[in-house]
Amino acid sequence: MTTILLAIVLGLFFGFALHRVGATSPHHIINMLRLKDLRLMKTILFAIGLSSVVLFLGLALGLINVGHISVKSAYVGVLIGGAIFGTGFAIGGLCPGTSLTAVATGRKDAMFFVLGGLVGAFAYMLSFDFISQTFLMDKIAGGKVTLAATGSAKYDALLTSVSGTAVAIAIGIALMAFAWWLPEDPFSKDKTHHNMVPAE
Amino acid sequence: MNARLPWLAGGVLLAMSFFLAVMLVKPIGVSTQFVIADAMAWNQLDNSIITKSAETKSGYASSNAYLNKSGGKYAKHAANPMNYSFIFVLAMMAGAGLSALLSKSNATPQQDAAEREMPQVWRQRFGSSKALRYTAAFGAGFLVLYGARMAGGCTSGHMMSGIMQTSLSGYIFTLGVFATAIPVAMMMFNSKSNGAV
Secondary structure, three states: OHHHHHHHHHHHHHHHHHHHOOOOOHHHHHHHHOOOOOHHHHHHHHHHHHHHHHHHHHHHOOOOOHHHOOOOOOEHHHHHHHHHHHHHHHHHOOOHHHHHHHHHOOOHHHHHHHHHHHHHHHHHHHHHHHHOOOHHHOEOOOOOEEOOOOOOOOOEEOOOOOOHHHHHHHHHHHHHHHHHHOOOOOOOOOHHHHHOOOOO | OOOOOOHHHHHHHHHHHHHHHHHHOOOOOOOHHHHHHHHHHHHHHOOOOEEEOOOOOOOEEEOOHHHHHHHHHHHHHHHOOOOHHHHHHHHHHHHHHHHHHHOOOOOOHHHHHHHHHOOHHHHHHHOOOHHHHHHHHHHHHHHHHHHHHHHOOOHHHHHHHHHHOOEHHHHHHHHHHHHHHHHHHHHHHOOHHHOOO
16 A cells, blocks of 8 residues: 555656656647757756666665666667657657647647557557567567666676766766756747747 | 747756656656556456465465466555556656646647647658558557567667666667668658658
């Protein structure tokens, strides 16, 4: 029951945050992808960098149970699947999490996206038997690996000669610095045009 | 809806939600739940899809190879909707709905209603046909979830949670996504009328 309570609290928080950063708006996502408005990219890069630094500090200090770490496998299908994903991401301006949250904010186009998503996931369920026998499932660099050592016995690290904490903090700080440096609208000559942001 | 935070405040809020999830339970992920929802519906129509089994690790098995993989983990979750990941996604929807209700719009009700049908950037480029936008959104959803399942995760699981843990798979997924998303978005949406770069 505690797990279900945590699911409710953490889910509410994540959904709230996605809406507040503007990620539930396809307008903002499409303008991010065509490099017109990078505010959302700055937010996401910074969030990944900051959470990574705090996570690895927490692991180093023993404040976080290393068993909570969960690393996904790297295989050829991650790249190819990512490319298929990217195509739909650009057309729709939505991803799995933001489409469901956009439906909750009343977006009608997002409902069609979610329906398409259910059909797409079903198509994958039916094609998995075939795909699992192809090169798409070939592992890359051992599969479930991280750059920085997490301390978990389940996952190997690629960079072993340096402290995992140092590697992760360096990457995290680099991501935050990059987020800070990125301009919000990199190619705009006319700053007044930027006020034309519609509702979410 | 004028709820959007400045980039830095938004980044800190989002970082807190990733971090708290992994500290208290496990990293955030969403796209698997599309499979779980499909499996629930499929099993309603044909209850031979998911069965109890003494031979698998989860105690459940499926006639579908995908639901049956990893010891029948997905079959088990579809048979028991009250599990962490499924409830998390439902609560995530409630959280966004709540945020939208609590925020004030700085646009007119007509502008808000129009935006809920299609994003402004779409309307400027392709006009106001709802049929076109809804069909494209359906197709986009198909590609996104097919791709996410092939990759084993999505923006949440691979990009955010993955790179947070420095997972190799997270960087590979991100590379694959932006390799197509940026050129497709530019080709589709850039025109002189909407400030092409």
